Amino acid sequence: MLAWAKNYRRAWLAGDLAAGAVVAMMMIPQGMAYALVAGLPPVAGIYASILPLLLYALFGTSSSQSVGPMAIISLMTASALAPLAAPGSALYVALAGQLALLSGVVLLACGLLRLGFLANFFSRPVMNGFTIGSSILIAWDQLGTLLGAAPPHWHGPSAALGLGALALLVLARRRGAALLRRCGLPASSADIGARLAPMLVVLGAIAAVAVLGLDRMGVRVIGQVPAGLPHLNLATSGAHWLLLLKPALLIGFMCFLLSMSGAQALAAKKGEKLLTNAELVGLGAANIGSFLSGAFPVTASLSRSAVNFSAGANSQLAGVVTALLLGAALVLPTGWLALLPLPVLSATIIVAVLGMLESGTLRTAWRYDRADALALLATAGGVLLMGVEAGVVVGLLLSMGAMIWRESRPHIAVLGRIAGTEHFRNVDRYDTETRSGVLLLRVDAGLFFGNVEAVSARAEEELALHEGVRELVLVLSAVNAIDTSALFGLLELNATLAQRGVRLHLAEVKGPVMDRLKQSTLLERLSGQVFLSTANAWHALSSKGDDCQDSIGMAI
Amino acid sequence: MLAWAKNYRRAWLAGDLAAGAVVAMMMIPQGMAYALVAGLPPVAGIYASILPLLLYALFGTSSSQSVGPMAIISLMTASALAPLAAPGSALYVALAGQLALLSGVVLLACGLLRLGFLANFFSRPVMNGFTIGSSILIAWDQLGTLLGAAPPHWHGPSAALGLGALALLVLARRRGAALLRRCGLPASSADIGARLAPMLVVLGAIAAVAVLGLDRMGVRVIGQVPAGLPHLNLATSGAHWLLLLKPALLIGFMCFLLSMSGAQALAAKKGEKLLTNAELVGLGAANIGSFLSGAFPVTASLSRSAVNFSAGANSQLAGVVTALLLGAALVLPTGWLALLPLPVLSATIIVAVLGMLESGTLRTAWRYDRADALALLATAGGVLLMGVEAGVVVGLLLSMGAMIWRESRPHIAVLGRIAGTEHFRNVDRYDTETRSGVLLLRVDAGLFFGNVEAVSARAEEELALHEGVRELVLVLSAVNAIDTSALFGLLELNATLAQRGVRLHLAEVKGPVMDRLKQSTLLERLSGQVFLSTANAWHALSSKGDDCQDSIGMAI
Structure with a gap:
């Protein structure tokens, strides 16, 4: 003033x-x-x-x-x-x-x-x-x-x-x-x-x-x-x-x-x-x-x-x-x-x-x-x-x-590992290696009522494309917030996938997002785990699977 | 049916x-x-x-x-x-x-x-x-x-x-x-x-x-x-x-x-x-x-x-x-x-x-x-x-x-290079190197009327934090679309920065986004260049500057 x-x-x-x-x-x-x-x-x-x-x-x-x-x-x-x-x-x-x-x-x-x-x-x-x-x-x-x-x-x-x-x-x-x-x-x-x-x-x-x-x-x-x-x-x-x-x-x-x-x-x-x-x-x-x-x-x-x-x-x-x-x-x-x-x-x-x-x-x-x-x-x-x-x-x-309309089409990337590094990038744009049985999805938008259905639908689509997948990791490095509707959406995705024998994991959850999730039942109901980094998830989940220098699609 | x-x-x-x-x-x-x-x-x-x-x-x-x-x-x-x-x-x-x-x-x-x-x-x-x-x-x-x-x-x-x-x-x-x-x-x-x-x-x-x-x-x-x-x-x-x-x-x-x-x-x-x-x-x-x-x-x-x-x-x-x-x-x-x-x-x-x-x-x-x-x-x-x-x-x-409210706070990361690689990641989360004079900003959301002001404001803030910057690169790897309002916003940002002697560059523009931008005057008015990759921008823009293993904040 x-x-x-x-x-x-x-x-x-x-x-x-x-x-x-x-x-x-x-x-x-x-x-x-x-x-x-x-x-x-x-x-x-x-x-x-x-x-x-x-x-x-x-x-x-x-x-x-x-x-x-x-x-x-x-x-x-x-x-x-x-x-x-x-x-x-x-x-x-x-x-x-x-x-x-x-x-x-x-x-x-x-x-x-x-x-x-x-x-x-x-x-x-x-x-x-x-x-x-x-x-x-x-x-x-x-x-x-x-x-x-x-x-x-x-x-x-x-x-x-x-x-x-x-x-x-x-x-x-x-x-x-x-x-x-x-x-x-x-x-x-x-x-x-x-x-x-x-x-x-x-x-x-x-x-x-x-x-x-x-x-x-x-x-x-x-x-x-x-x-x-x-x-x-x-x-x-x-x-x-x-x-x-x-x-x-x-x-x-x-x-x-x-x-x-x-x-x-x-x-x-x-x-x-x-x-x-x-x-x-x-x-x-x-x-x-x-x-x-x-x-x-x-x-x-x-x-x-x-x-x-x-x-x-x-x-x-x-x-x-x-x-x-x-x-x-x-x-x-x-x-x-x-x-x-x-x-x-x-x-x-x-x-x-x-x-x-x-x-x-x-x-x-x-x-x-x-x-x-x-x-x-x-x-x-x-x-x-x-x-x-x-x-x-x-x-x-x-x-x-x-x-x-825009929000209902968030940017979602399937990730693979740059061979020999701990870096994970979009498989469509980089030469990466993937493991059969494990699917890494990075969502480049906060999760909320406007896009959570789209995220679930995309996850289902990718699972249909990659038949052997048993471990789905959502990489949340660009997710600033998850609202109540998205929380319910994740709970439902977790339940639906569990019925089909697919475990849902989270990786790179940000501090404030994690603080909030701790106030919900998602973490205890999650069929999979919460990993600090994508690399941690990769190593923990693919120890049973085989390495392959190929894209996931080819690996099946 | x-x-x-x-x-x-x-x-x-x-x-x-x-x-x-x-x-x-x-x-x-x-x-x-x-x-x-x-x-x-x-x-x-x-x-x-x-x-x-x-x-x-x-x-x-x-x-x-x-x-x-x-x-x-x-x-x-x-x-x-x-x-x-x-x-x-x-x-x-x-x-x-x-x-x-x-x-x-x-x-x-x-x-x-x-x-x-x-x-x-x-x-x-x-x-x-x-x-x-x-x-x-x-x-x-x-x-x-x-x-x-x-x-x-x-x-x-x-x-x-x-x-x-x-x-x-x-x-x-x-x-x-x-x-x-x-x-x-x-x-x-x-x-x-x-x-x-x-x-x-x-x-x-x-x-x-x-x-x-x-x-x-x-x-x-x-x-x-x-x-x-x-x-x-x-x-x-x-x-x-x-x-x-x-x-x-x-x-x-x-x-x-x-x-x-x-x-x-x-x-x-x-x-x-x-x-x-x-x-x-x-x-x-x-x-x-x-x-x-x-x-x-x-x-x-x-x-x-x-x-x-x-x-x-x-x-x-x-x-x-x-x-x-x-x-x-x-x-x-x-x-x-x-x-x-x-x-x-x-x-x-x-x-x-x-x-x-x-x-x-x-x-x-x-x-x-x-x-x-x-x-x-x-x-x-x-x-x-x-x-x-x-x-x-x-x-x-x-x-x-x-x-x-959510949209007016898009996720934006300042990028640095993982030393010795061609990988660019968030400087807040990775140990990266940066160059004085060059600022890389990655926007993790499509650009549209709901967030383009926030992107401009964030760019201005980061420029105020990093005084010597003469080259601003917007890394658009997660940008699926740029609407007309955002196009005007970018034109204005470009003009305002040019007045102050800062050039605006774009990197990793997706195909469909680029096709659309070609129908606008942005590319011809852009004070800087359009780079295929962040690495290209990094090498082209920092040839004059000095390497420094530090964060940008420290480098000033």
Whole structure:
């Protein structure tokens, strides 16, 4: 906690101030836009970017993460609240805060229970598919606001403003950096400058509305933004705790996955070590802060974090600067924001989410592993056809299915002895000697419910191939753990083999594994023995048999 | 398909006939009882035991499995249909069939897509917890019927009949076999004889009701059972397809898990090889058959299969015999069944499900692996507190969480050379030599999204421990596969290390893995080389460095 503050170096200050300011200027349009996506008043997006940032700075460990509203999490928020309350109602606002509170508690609890390993739950193609599906869904939902009427209709002035802003933003994204470089800016500043295009477009749009009186022509604007810092909010609805639990679990889970997928890459670039459990605590605290501010669930946005990183953020102070600047913006007069036209905010949303579409993962996966590519497409399709919550579940099932499939095929090698040595290697890859009557199997994976059946089946197969075998040795040199299901599996294998007159032995059992096995009945029921080394097993078991320089298959 | 019929041996016939008859006598009370659990008329339980058995005999591969109604699946059926229709209504009956159809299609599709590996989805403690929770729930639900009134009230004659039957059945289960042995029956027949107690108790109860006129005293009886085979049923409700999809997925999944958990053990006893994909097809066909008969979802019951096995079933003909006998029972007059008292059926249900409670798994897990024991209790608690569907989800999450946790800690060894040989082994366990500047890491697990971060993190840790290292070799001798996520992870590791002047090399890449990597950009972007063997890497990379007989740690 606050380790960055204790070790703060003066040299970091310039970078932190610059990054903090740049992110604040990104955050004003983005925060308001993502509040709209979540179905909330725009100012809630600013509220979600003050206290949460300060709390993340207190508890989080990444110097680059930029916590705040994020498109996909806002979409999930809207989708969770839609069946429970009418957007804009006081209940809706209260439930959004409550959802942030619950998600925060879930994240905090996972952090304290050290469940950071859950970041490995989604495969990258599935994550990419989820992002693609959600981005398209968000962009699609914005079309009506962009055009000022539900498509295929449109409202002339709104559509002109919206599509104009869209064109400018796309242009800025595509050519902005190159243009600024040509104007003499250094490459890194030019990249950052191009990222401020949404703020400039928003300012221009406000000016256009004011000068041309577009609001009187029917262009919807965001209206009065209340000035001043957010009040302390403690509003919750007692009747909705249980109903919000499932969405809170899903949102907390996705907050973490979305945050980590970006953070890992940025941390690696800096040679920083990311403490995943501390990140969970940081994100949890940020969401609880968002609840206290009367806002909605937040996470670190990959694109904003990348800007924060390249604008020079050296520590969590950058986030503190962002928070202070946003707080200042709320304390200053906010009347000028009232004329911000909604079609332009929609344009910034559409450009931002379409920026998350990248086809590189799909193309790589399609060439490299068709099953992963199909999982990506299925997850994207799941989000588009069944909604964002169902998409998470589809993604989970596909990732888990792939994992189980992999686990059900562990690497298992038949071992033989390198002649004249005490070394035992895979008979398929080395010139080894084996003894008839003895079969050595090395399992290169921990034994657990996902693979113990496969190990038993492989043992049976090898026994069928090598008819004279009476001694089966499982070499457990790479087995870190044996779970309860695998323990039962071994007990059953031992019993089945004993019926057929084959003894089961264990070799090279690791200390911690052995300690645990001593708490079970396996060692006393084992038809064979436990050997310290494969060599011990070899000498003890083959004293009766004959040496043969051949493979087992030939020896029979 | 029908392989058993083609290879049928005359010697099997006696066993198949006996087992078929025994199971038919078990099935009459059991089928009717589990139909009641599912909220359906008792005769549906008999319908569910004719065509499904014939279809399973046609497609299934296990000679011992006894397909038909099963308590937990009936509970899941009732829980799925409760929000959709009133028990006893025509819609309810139609939806039960539709659920069997959908579950059957799910199972069939999984079989044809070769998804049999999904049988590894639940750990054994979680499965046990699920069974325990469901059994208690079923028994609890039967209390009202057993006592003839909602507890704490009771209806005297009903309670007397129900509790009396309960006592008799418990006695038969506990002492029946011993008693029959004392009467001179051989041990195996005595065990089977004791299993027929429910049928005898049911017959006795019918007689008691008839003689004492208990039905006129308010004891509820099952009433008229329609005679004749089931009509072909094709009734479905067009409005309910989507609503039934999720329960059908869960029920199909649990049908498969419940069936396989028993089948594996019985197949191992016979030295039979169970084809899991064919089992899926068999179960799918059976459920579609149950739909056609106007019944409800079915699966193989562990207890019934065990009786089938010990009564001598040698092939699927035993199931055909059961089906034919049950068909005959329906064609003969069924009037005598009308007086069967419901409290006695409840007693058979309670005794059957409480027979599924076994504390051995919990006790073993508690001593051996506390986390597995807690997963068991959490799953049982989930079923009891949140219902059977939520229980499946809790079980899934706990099993998957445990798997991910395991996967996020793959076995990784730093390798050194056994002096004077070309053998490379774990430096922690063997006396090896290493070279400063070169680090060999062997990963004992396939690389995929669940562990690639851990591999990168471990590589970074080892590099931090061994400062002078400029060449990192990943030895992939135990790596069977690298998925798309791991491919990206390796690309990122390669780039990060290159920034720091460390080259990444691969050694002992397996053929299929290499073929796939050639479809990616990894090989061209790799800062180092790909070596055929660890020895090649060792010689090529250490020609510049110095030999040292020490561990790397010492060498720095």
